[in-house]
Amino acid sequence: MGRLLPTTPYRGTRDFLPSEMSVRQQVFHRLYDAIERFGFVRYDGPILESAEIYEAKSGQEIADQQLYSLTDRGDRRLALRPEMTPSVARMIAGNAGQLQFPVRWYSHVICHRYERPQRGRMREHLQINVDIFGSDSVNCEIEIFELIHDMMSAVGATRDMWVLRVGDRALLESILTDVVGVPADRLQATTSLIDRWAKSSPEQLVADAGALGIDEKQFGLLDDVLNSGSAVLERVSDEARERSMLARVLKSSAADLITFDPFIVRGLQYYTGTVFEVFDQHPKNNRSLFGGGRYEDLAGLFTTKRIPGIGFGMGDVTLHDFLEGHGLLPTPRAEVDVVVIPLSPDLATDSRIVAHDLRQSGTRVSTPLEPRKLSKELARSDASGARVAVIIAPDEWERGMVAVRDLTSHEQTEVSAADVVAEVNKLLRC
Amino acid sequence: MGRLLPTTPYRGTRDFLPSEMSVRQQVFHRLYDAIERFGFVRYDGPILESAEIYEAKSGQEIADQQLYSLTDRGDRRLALRPEMTPSVARMIAGNAGQLQFPVRWYSHVICHRYERPQRGRMREHLQINVDIFGSDSVNCEIEIFELIHDMMSAVGATRDMWVLRVGDRALLESILTDVVGVPADRLQATTSLIDRWAKSSPEQLVADAGALGIDEKQFGLLDDVLNSGSAVLERVSDEARERSMLARVLKSSAADLITFDPFIVRGLQYYTGTVFEVFDQHPKNNRSLFGGGRYEDLAGLFTTKRIPGIGFGMGDVTLHDFLEGHGLLPTPRAEVDVVVIPLSPDLATDSRIVAHDLRQSGTRVSTPLEPRKLSKELARSDASGARVAVIIAPDEWERGMVAVRDLTSHEQTEVSAADVVAEVNKLLRC
Numbered sequence: 001m002g003r004l005l006p007t008t009p010y011r012g013t014r015d016f017l018p019s020e021m022s023v024r025q026q027v028f029h030r031l032y033d034a035i036e037r038f039g040f041v042r043y044d045g046p047i048l049e050s051a052e053i054y055e056a057k058s059g060q061e062i063a064d065q066q067l068y069s070l071t072d073r074g075d076r077r078l079a080l081r082p083e084m085t086p087s088v089a090r091m092i093a094g095n096a097g098q099l100q101f102p103v104r105w106y107s108h109v110i111c112h113r114y115e116r117p118q119r120g121r122m123r124e125h126l127q128i129n130v131d132i133f134g135s136d137s138v139n140c141e142i143e144i145f146e147l148i149h150d151m152m153s154a155v156g157a158t159r160d161m162w163v164l165r166v167g168d169r170a171l172l173e174s175i176l177t178d179v180v181g182v183p184a185d186r187l188q189a190t191t192s193l194i195d196r197w198a199k200s201s202p203e204q205l206v207a208d209a210g211a212l213g214i215d216e217k218q219f220g221l222l223d224d225v226l227n228s229g230s231a232v233l234e235r236v237s238d239e240a241r242e243r244s245m246l247a248r249v250l251k252s253s254a255a256d257l258i259t260f261d262p263f264i265v266r267g268l269q270y271y272t273g274t275v276f277e278v279f280d281q282h283p284k285n286n287r288s289l290f291g292g293g294r295y296e297d298l299a300g301l302f303t304t305k306r307i308p309g310i311g312f313g314m315g316d317v318t319l320h321d322f323l324e325g326h327g328l329l330p331t332p333r334a335e336v337d338v339v340v341i342p343l344s345p346d347l348a349t350d351s352r353i354v355a356h357d358l359r360q361s362g363t364r365v366s367t368p369l370e371p372r373k374l375s376k377e378l379a380r381s382d383a384s385g386a387r388v389a390v391i392i393a394p395d396e397w398e399r400g401m402v403a404v405r406d407l408t409s410h411e412q413t414e415v416s417a418a419d420v421v422a423e424v425n426k427l428l429r430c
Numbered sequence: 431m432g433r434l435l436p437t438t439p440y441r442g443t444r445d446f447l448p449s450e451m452s453v454r455q456q457v458f459h460r461l462y463d464a465i466e467r468f469g470f471v472r473y474d475g476p477i478l479e480s481a482e483i484y485e486a487k488s489g490q491e492i493a494d495q496q497l498y499s500l501t502d503r504g505d506r507r508l509a510l511r512p513e514m515t516p517s518v519a520r521m522i523a524g525n526a527g528q529l530q531f532p533v534r535w536y537s538h539v540i541c542h543r544y545e546r547p548q549r550g551r552m553r554e555h556l557q558i559n560v561d562i563f564g565s566d567s568v569n570c571e572i573e574i575f576e577l578i579h580d581m582m583s584a585v586g587a588t589r590d591m592w593v594l595r596v597g598d599r600a601l602l603e604s605i606l607t608d609v610v611g612v613p614a615d616r617l618q619a620t621t622s623l624i625d626r627w628a629k630s631s632p633e634q635l636v637a638d639a640g641a642l643g644i645d646e647k648q649f650g651l652l653d654d655v656l657n658s659g660s661a662v663l664e665r666v667s668d669e670a671r672e673r674s675m676l677a678r679v680l681k682s683s684a685a686d687l688i689t690f691d692p693f694i695v696r697g698l699q700y701y702t703g704t705v706f707e708v709f710d711q712h713p714k715n716n717r718s719l720f721g722g723g724r725y726e727d728l729a730g731l732f733t734t735k736r737i738p739g740i741g742f743g744m745g746d747v748t749l750h751d752f753l754e755g756h757g758l759l760p761t762p763r764a765e766v767d768v769v770v771i772p773l774s775p776d777l778a779t780d781s782r783i784v785a786h787d788l789r790q791s792g793t794r795v796s797t798p799l800e801p802r803k804l805s806k807e808l809a810r811s812d813a814s815g816a817r818v819a820v821i822i823a824p825d826e827w828e829r830g831m832v833a834v835r836d837l838t839s840h841e842q843t844e845v846s847a848a849d850v851v852a853e854v855n856k857l858l859r860c
Contacts, residue, residue, distance in 0.1 A: 005483060007524030007732050010508060013476030015521050018535065021472050037789040039766040039796030039814070042451050046443030046554050047477065047510075047540060048498075053435060068478075070500040073544055078440060080477075080510075091445050094437030100810065102799045105448065110477060110540070114503055124476050132799065139778065139799045146782065150789065253779040302437050336469040348569065349683040352576065359467040359580065366469030369532045369562065369569045380530065384469070 012115070012123025022332035024316070027155055027323065028108060028128070031314075034154040035130060038147050040104040045087040047110060051079040053086040056301055066113040080112035084129040084313065085270065085298070092133050093302030101134025101307075120287065120318045131311030133298065138248045140310045141274050141294070145249070145257040148278060148312070155319075156328040162289065164257065166246055166276040167264030169293075174240035175232060175262065180222045186212050194226065195265045230260045245274045245294065264291075272296035274310060282325045289322055290314040334385025336364045337428055341377050343393045351392050354402070354420060358390075361421050363428065382407055388427050390420060442545070442553025452762035454746070457585055457753065458538060458558070461744075464584040465560060468577050470534040475517040477540060481509040483516040486731055496543040510542035514559040514743065515700065515728070522563050523732030531564025531737075550717065550748045561741030563728065568678045570740045571704050571724070575679070575687040578708060578742070585749075586758040592719065594687065596676055596706040597694030599723075604670035605662060605692065610652045616642050624656065625695045660690045675704045675724065694721075702726035704740060712755045719752055720744040764815025766794045767858055771807050773823045781822050784832070784850060788820075791851050793858065812837055818857050820850060 009015050016024060032042070051069050068080040081087055084107055092099070107129045115121055130147065132140045148164055172191065176182040182190050189212050197205065209219045225232045233247050241247045250260060258276070266275045277291030292312025299307045323329045338358055342351040348367075355365045366384070368377055374391070381389055391403040396414065404423050405412040415423045439445050446454060462472070481499050498510040511517055514537055522529070537559045545551055560577065562570045578594055602621065606612040612620050619642050627635065639649045655662045663677050671677045680690060688706070696705045707721035722742025729737045753759045768788055772781040778797075785795045796814070798807055804821070811819055821833040826844065834853050835842040845853045 004733065005480070005486070005520070005731050007520050009476050009520075010478050010480060010506070011504075013478055015476070015524075016474035017521070017525060018471035018473050021474050024474075025472070037792075037794050039794060041448035041765050042455070043448050044446040044451050044454075046439050046445070048440050048443055048542070048554060050435070050440060056435070065503075068500060068502070070498060072498070073495075074441075076440070090435070090437050090439075091447070094445075095447060100813065104796070112478070124478060135799045137799050139797075142782070143797075143799065146786070254782075301435050303434065335471050352572070352684075356576070362467075364467050364469060366534070367569075367573070369565045369567050369573065383530065 010123075012117040014122065014124070018335075019332040023329055024126075024320075026330040026333065027319070028126075028316075030154040031128060031151050032106075032108070034151045035106050035128075035147065037150070038104065038143065040106040040130060040147075043088070043091065043105050043107050044109065045081075045084070045091055045107070047080055047112075048078050049081050049087055049090075051077040053090065053301065054079055054082060066115055068112045068114055081109070082111055082113045084109050084111065084127060085311075086301070088129065088131065089299040089307075090302050092307060093299035093305070096299075096303060096305050096307065099134070102137075102140070103133050104131075105133065106130045120321055122317050126316040128314040128316075129311065130292075130314075131309050133307055133309040136308050138245045138252075141245045141249050142252065142254040142257075144292070144310055144312065145254060145276075149257060151314075152278070155323060157322075157326065161281055161326050162322075163259050163279050163281055164276060165261035165264050165279060166249070166258045166274065167260075167262050168244050168246035168274050169265060169271060170273050171233075171236065171240060171244040171246055172262055172265065174236045174244075175225055176222075178237055178240070179225050179232075179235050180214070180218055182212075182214065182218070186214075190214070190222075191265050194263055195267065197226070197263050226262050232262065266291060266293055270295045270298065276312070280322050280325065282322075285321065285325050287318065289318050334387070336366045336381075336384055336386045338363050338365045338388045338390060338424055339377070339381040339384070339386045340365055340367045340390045341374065341381075341392065342367070343374065343391065345371060347392050347394065347397060350397060354390060354392065354417070357421050358424060361425055363424065378405075378407070388424050390424065440553075442547040444552065444554070448765075449762040453759055454556075454750075456760040456763065457749070458556075458746075460584040461558060461581050462536075462538070464580045465536050465558075465577065467580070468534065468573065470536040470560060470577075473518070473521065473535050473537050474539065475511075475514070475521055475537070477510055477542075478508050479511050479517055479520075481507040483520065483731065484509055484512060496545055498542045498544055511539070512543045513541055514539050514557060515741075516731070518559065518561065519729040519737075520732050522737060523729040523735070526729075526733060526735050526737065529564070532567075532570070533563050534561075535563065536560045550751055552747050556746040558744040558746075559741065560722075560744075561739050563737055563739040566738050568675045568682075571675045571679050572682065572684040572687075574722070574740055574742065575684060575706075579687055581744075582708070585753060587752075587756065591711055591756050592752075593689050593709050593711055594706060595691035595694050595709060596679070596688045596704065597690075597692050598674050598676035598704050599695060599701060600703050601663075601666065601670060601674040601676055602692055602695065604666045604674075605655055606652075608667055608670070609655050609662075609665050610644070610648055612642075612644065612648075616644075620644070621695050624693055625697065627656070627693050656692050662692065696721060696723055700725045700728065706742070710752050710755065712752075715751065715755050717748065719748050764817070766796045766811075766814055766816045768793050768795045768818045768820060768854055769807070769811040769814070769816045770795055770797045770820045771804065771811075771822065772797070773804065773821065775801060777822050777824065777827060780827060784820060784822065784847070787851050788854060791855060793854065808835075808837070818854050820854065 070078050111127050112124050173187055193208050264275050264277050271293035273294040275293035278289045280287050280289055294310040296308055297306050298309050340351045340355045351367050355367050358365045387407055389405040400417050401414050402417055403412050404415050406427055500508050541557050542554050603617055606620055623638050694705050694707055701723035703724040705723035708719045710717050710719055724740040727736050728739050770781045770785045781797050785797050788795045817837050819835040830847050831844050832847055833842050834845050836857055
């Protein structure tokens, strides 16, 4: 026997033991359910994609430093998808001819990024992606915002625990151009500066702004408009306001779903209008949980057909931290509902038949694999979360009877073998 | 705008459009349900693993030719997992101290193998893995065979459509040694020969056997015992028969679950006793669907603790072909249950409220994103599989009424806005 190999998973990836998996599945099933109630349909795509779709679109940081790439034996350059958007753009473009736009699609996929693992960030993570493709209507924004509220409710979060902050890249450009007077060729750099606003010192901001040709007076104006809340909407042109989806949401009955925040710009290249992020309001964890935005044309890499859309991706690592921080993680589900215990090895076949009948009625049932004393078997059943034990003893079985034991109340009654399914299900429904 | 990129997925991988995904999910949810009814609990693990765990255990074919491997920026040699067994062995070994053996675990994971894509074989596929760890009892074999029957039933397959063929590597060794007289150092080569039996011509078999030192008389004996069905069990020693799990299953009431087949040996190195395969009985597709076996010691790479077990892996590609061949693929689920259609843009907010109330009652509801004529909207609703439309018209809404339309019968009734949730759910329950 050689050296033993380590049992820890590769750095930045996770094992999910059954109890952890049960928590994960309960959370995600609630989210799937909330999403499907809006008529979103689930799709899936490959983990391996051609590397060039990320090099072309995801931004240099991802392509240069974060991509897990490889070359297959046929010399194709591949990557483990770092995000789902390029894949879904490819799928939408490839099937545009037979799709009835707008479509509501969602997925739940594994993504890989080579990053330093830290709180809220892993190298392998799961991400729910939700998108509406093929509509320029503000109804899309409103629906996405409503959906986020329903998803947060579905996992037990109340409105005091989080906030949905929404910005608008197009509107921000109008503010920068019309109000502050930033020249067109400095718009993108100024947007980056705004993205860093909360993380930088005022001195640093003034200096960085100066380097962009924004003088102190302009900087004061910029600081003022960014911090004036929705009043800033009155200072841009009617046309800019009319074009902005965000401004229209703020005028609608859906305004109370969101908090206007011009500092939200998000890094990804493809967002063109509305951009949003959900923040944890926990005093010790005031972080961005997830976010998304509107893209003027998603699938330009793959098709000449213009396909606008809006969507977001929700990662499982930050979500788990959020739920844990607020005490919202569900308890793992019991492993089984019922155990069927034969008191003699001769009764193994009969036990299997009883267990089979119970399973047919939809119940989760286990039978012992190894012989054990009844007391040990009952202790084990308790630990597995089973609520009922069916005990098959030689003499009783001879008379056509079994014992049904309620593992919560410890009450035990003798019932006819013919009635065992009904009796057990009655106890389980209590 | 540059050259457009192709919209096809990487060779050997698949996109799942929503209708395909719905079929896949229905099939797999039935399987999960069948598995969980036996008390198996789901786990998950990473796609990226250290390459050495495959080089050490999965056999040379996988490690040398089929592994997708890469080196990360920290110079770690990684692989996309080609199968789940090494990962689960790692997890079981790492958590052996806190697990109460035996445990029943299952997973549903993505695996990658670099192979030539062909019918039943993809480079990226999904695999259900089911294992019992930590028991030497024949009850494990019986439970796994029962579970396979329940899983096949769960997806609609009847007993005429498939057969569960079971062999036993230890028993086969006894047959080869005691009955045919194969020397110990030729046992593995003879087992490989038996694995190729059905695919080779009789002349080839005789020649290959000769090369192994098996003369014509011995070859005749071998051919005879392999084809004598369970009668061969009478020709091995009592001790070999007593040690064989398969022989014990064949003597039990579970014998009718399986077909004894000494030709089943399976290629993977880690199987040591019982080995089994499920075959499609379709005359045009008489292929192996999936299989598994017993391992004397699964986790020897990771721990000195002996952990025996039995399990199997079921791939989604062959399963899909099987279901398709027998006409058992489910139809895709409807996208929504209900559509709520406002007849004027002013009613968008009210429609959202009605839709919200319906969602709260558990119904899947969509509202139009783009304005369309009612007739077009109803045609679209029909296509999405919706069964009920709630139509909100200005005059009726003024009077507190909405129209509820049964999209199957085309009957339409006017109901009070306060009753719409109850009315719609009544129609959906019909």
